[in-house]
Each structure stands twice: as C-alpha cells, then as structure tokens.
Amino acid sequence: MAKPVSIEVWNPNGKYRVVSTKPMPGTRWINLLVQQDCRVEICTEKKTILSVEDIIALIGNKCDGVIGQLTEDWGETLFSALSKAGGKAFSNMAVGYNNVDVEAANKYGVAVGNTPGVLTETTAELAASLSLAASRRIVEADGFMRAGLYDGWLPHLFVGNLLKGQTVGVIGAGRIGSAYARMMIEGFKMNLIYYDLYQATRLEKFVTAYGQFLKASGEQPVTWKRASSMDEVLQVADVISLHPILDKTTYHLINKERLSKMKKEAILINCSRGPVVDEEALVEHLKHNPMFRVGLDVFEDEPYMKPGLADMKNAIVVPHIASASKWTREGMATLAALNVVGKIKGYPTWSNPNAVEPFLDESASPPPACPSIVNAKALGLPVSKL
Numbered sequence: 001m002a003k004p005v006s007i008e009v010w011n012p013n014g015k016y017r018v019v020s021t022k023p024m025p026g027t028r029w030i031n032l033l034v035q036q037d038c039r040v041e042i043c044t045e046k047k048t049i050l051s052v053e054d055i056i057a058l059i060g061n062k063c064d065g066v067i068g069q070l071t072e073d074w075g076e077t078l079f080s081a082l083s084k085a086g087g088k089a090f091s092n093m094a095v096g097y098n099n100v101d102v103e104a105a106n107k108y109g110v111a112v113g114n115t116p117g118v119l120t121e122t123t124a125e126l127a128a129s130l131s132l133a134a135s136r137r138i139v140e141a142d143g144f145m146r147a148g149l150y151d152g153w154l155p156h157l158f159v160g161n162l163l164k165g166q167t168v169g170v171i172g173a174g175r176i177g178s179a180y181a182r183m184m185i186e187g188f189k190m191n192l193i194y195y196d197l198y199q200a201t202r203l204e205k206f207v208t209a210y211g212q213f214l215k216a217s218g219e220q221p222v223t224w225k226r227a228s229s230m231d232e233v234l235q236v237a238d239v240i241s242l243h244p245i246l247d248k249t250t251y252h253l254i255n256k257e258r259l260s261k262m263k264k265e266a267i268l269i270n271c272s273r274g275p276v277v278d279e280e281a282l283v284e285h286l287k288h289n290p291m292f293r294v295g296l297d298v299f300e301d302e303p304y305m306k307p308g309l310a311d312m313k314n315a316i317v318v319p320h321i322a323s324a325s326k327w328t329r330e331g332m333a334t335l336a337a338l339n340v341v342g343k344i345k346g347y348p349t350w351s352n353p354n355a356v357e358p359f360l361d362e363s364a365s366p367p368p369a370c371p372s373i374v375n376a377k378a379l380g381l382p383v384s385k386l
C-alpha cells in the first residue's frame with residue numbers, strides 16, 4: 001500500500017480530477033482548469049523528485065489527468081495506473097519528453113502533452129549566456145575577485161576569446177538551436193555551421209539576409225554552412241552548442257573520440273539533455289585541455305555530476321535552469337494544463353505546436369484545443385481547424 005502524499009486542493013467539487021505532481025509558477029493554469037470544472041490537486045510533498053510509488057498514490061482510484069515533471073519516470077507502471085483510474089491525459093511541463101515512454105502511453109490510450117515554443121528564447125538565452133561566460137571566463141574571474149586575489153590590472157589576466165568573426169556550431173538546429181544561432185550571429189557577428197537531420201531553411205535565410213545587411217553597411221558579412229556530418233561542425237567551430245532531442249541516436253553524441261576532434265580552445269555548451277554528452281569522457285578532456293571550456297545546464301545523472309567535474313575551472317555548471325524565466329515557466333504550466341484539460345474535454349489538437357502564442361495571451365480565452373500532444377497521430381486524435 002503506497003504512502004499518502006500531501007496535497008493542496010482547488011475547487012474541491014470540480015467534476016474532473018486533475019493532479020499536478022508539483023506546484024507550478026503562476027495561477028493562470030489553476031484558474032483555467034477550475035473554469036473547466038476541474039478539481040485541481042497539487043502535490044506539496046517536500047522531496048524534489050517523486051518516485052513512481054508516490055505518483056501512484058497521487059493518481060489514486062479516480063483521476064482524469066496528470067501534469068508531471070521531467071524528473072519523473074512515466075512508463076508502463078504509471079500509464080497503467082492512470083488508465084485504471086480512468087485517466088486519458090498526461091502532460092510533461094517540459095518540451096523534452098525523454099522521461100516518457102510514449103509507446104506505453106499509446107498502449108493505454110493516454111495522450112502525452114509537452115510545452116514547445118514558450119521556452120525557445122529563454123533556453124537559447126541561457127545557452128548564449130553560458131557561451132559568453134565561458135568565452136570571457138566570467139565565473140573564474142568572479143571567484144578570483146571574491147577570493148581577494150586581484151591586486152591590479154595585468155595584460156594576461158583572464159584573457160579569453162573574442163567571439164566576433166569566429167564560427168558558432170549548432171548541433172540540432174530546431175526551435176532552440178535556431179534561436180541560439182540567431183542570437184550569436186546577430187549579437188556577435190559569428191559565422192554559422194550547423195548539423196541537423198533536416199535543413200533549417202528559415203535560419204539559412206536569416207543569415208543570408210543579415211550577411212547582406214552587414215555587407216551593405218560596409219562590414220564583413222556573416223556566412224552559413226549546413227555541414228554534411230557532425231564531425232565537420234566539431235572540427236570547424238569555435239563555440240559548439242548542443243540542442244538535439246535526447247533519443248537513441250543522440251545518446252553520447254559527444255564522446256571521447258568526438259571531443260578529440262574539436263579545437264583545443266573550443267567551447268562546448270549543453271542545454272539539451274545530459275546524456276547527449278559522455279560526461280566521464282568530458283571530465284578527462286577538460287583535465288588534459290585546460291583551454292577547452294564547457295558550459296553545462298544539464299548532466300548525465302541529474303542531479304549529480306560525474307566525479308571530478310566540480311573541480312574543473314574550465315567548466316561552468318548550472319542546475320538545469322535554461323527555461324527558468326517567470327514568463328516562460330508560467331507559460332509552460334499553462335500549456336501543460338491546457339493539454340490535459342483539452343484532452344479531458346475532447347478538444348482537437350492544435351495544428352502547429354510551433355505556434356502556441358494564442359494559448360499564452362492572458363487577455364483572451366485560450367482556443368478550444370490541446371496545444372501540443374506528441375502522440376496525437378498514434379492515437380488518431382482530431383486536428384483543430386482553427
């Protein structure tokens with residue numbers, strides 16, 4: 001028998017029971033659920049990562065839908081429990097859903113939602129921040145200052161890299177990868193080389209147009225190249241940022257062999273998922289190449305770091321905060337709630353998960369649709385005509 005878990009309840013007499021495994025930012029998401037006749041139960045348990053048993057206890061005997069987090073293991077056991085409780089809707093409060101076994105959800109007919117778009121710019125901004133912090137050694141220099149070691153300006157003190165005119169490499173030029181590329185190109189006049197399974201046409205057009213603008217202004221134009229292999233990006237780029245999804249094809253995409261192909265003074269940024277990088281190999285590489293730098297938002301065994309990483313001065317590490325801006329986190333909560341209630345109400349799925357703005361407009365009611373259901377096709381769900 002699972003232990004009971006502490007909860008906070010909104011609209012106790014609501015017809016549909018929706019559970020959120022964590023308190024989420026803002027109140028719009030709660031209000032939207034309440035307006036649609038949901039009883040909302042928010043888990044207030046103090047521990048950060050809930051176990052499968054905790055979530056089974058939360059689901060209970062009757063549950064119409066769950067909003068969950070990327071730290072939870074949504075597989076066969078949970079989807080079977082949700083289905084048994086009458087639930088047909090789940091949404092991650094995240095765009096990435098590598099913690100979700102979508103096949104298992106399909107088996108139980110549960111829709112799986114995610115939260116694309118609302119976090120694109122925020123996540124790209126953190127990748128850009130890490131790129132700047134690593135290239136100009138900001139974290140190292142801050143530590144030096146606080147330690148009282150600064151005794152005057154020196155020509156060699158914390159010399160880093162100038163980004164202007166260098167090449168930024170993007171692996172996974174989807175929503176976030178493309179937004180990051182634009183920031184680095186427009187902000188720092190870097191050239192682009194990217195690798196993706198698909199052509200990033202809009203990004204290419206942007207760089208071409210920006211290059212023409214710079215040329216017309218008498219400046220050196222920026223350039224772009226779509227690499228034919230990932231290794232080409234690794235060999236050519238000065239700053240490389242990883243933005244693919246995590247799946248079998250991207251697990252340990254950056255390993256010992258690939259690290260050795262990168263420039264000795266390159267900068268590697270990871271704001272995608274930890275297992276995209278072989279973190280043990282990375283620690284060894286950092287030890288042997290002091291001018292190589294990394295900026296990491298995600299880790300292979302979150303919340304832990306591989307031994308040795310915390311000691312490396314050439315690594316900047318932050319705790320998975322790339323989407324952590326108030327507007328974005330409130331928007332993610334809204335999209336996740338609308339995915340769940342939309343499925344409960346039998347609404348169709350939104351036709352373009354890359355254009356979720358109408359759901360985020362606080363001055364209007366959201367469209368009667370689920371913003372983003374990743375297994376909509378597999379479940380044969382209708383698509384909104386709006």
Ligand SMILES: NC(=O)c1ccc[n+]([C@@H]2O[C@H](COP(=O)([O-])OP(=O)(O)OC[C@H]3O[C@@H](n4cnc5c(N)ncnc54)[C@H](O)[C@@H]3O)[C@@H](O)[C@H]2O)c1
Pocket residue numbers: 095096097116117119123171172173174175176177195196197198243244245246249250271272273297298320321322323
């Ligand atoms: N650190 C964070 O807080 C944070 C925040 C948001 C997203 N993310 C991660 O970023 C990922 C990307 O988000 P997005 O919205 O840009 O998704 P997206 O689907 O728009 O982009 C992913 C891109 O990766 C490409 N890709 C897939 N497999 C590849 C491979 N083997 N090699 C090269 N490219 C490949 C896809 O073609 C696609 O263009 C998410 O899945 C999530 O894991 C992390």
Ligand SMILES: O=C(O)[C@H](O)CO
Pocket residue numbers: 070093094095096097119322323
């Ligand atoms: O996938 C995601 O959305 C992030 O990791 C958290 O914002």
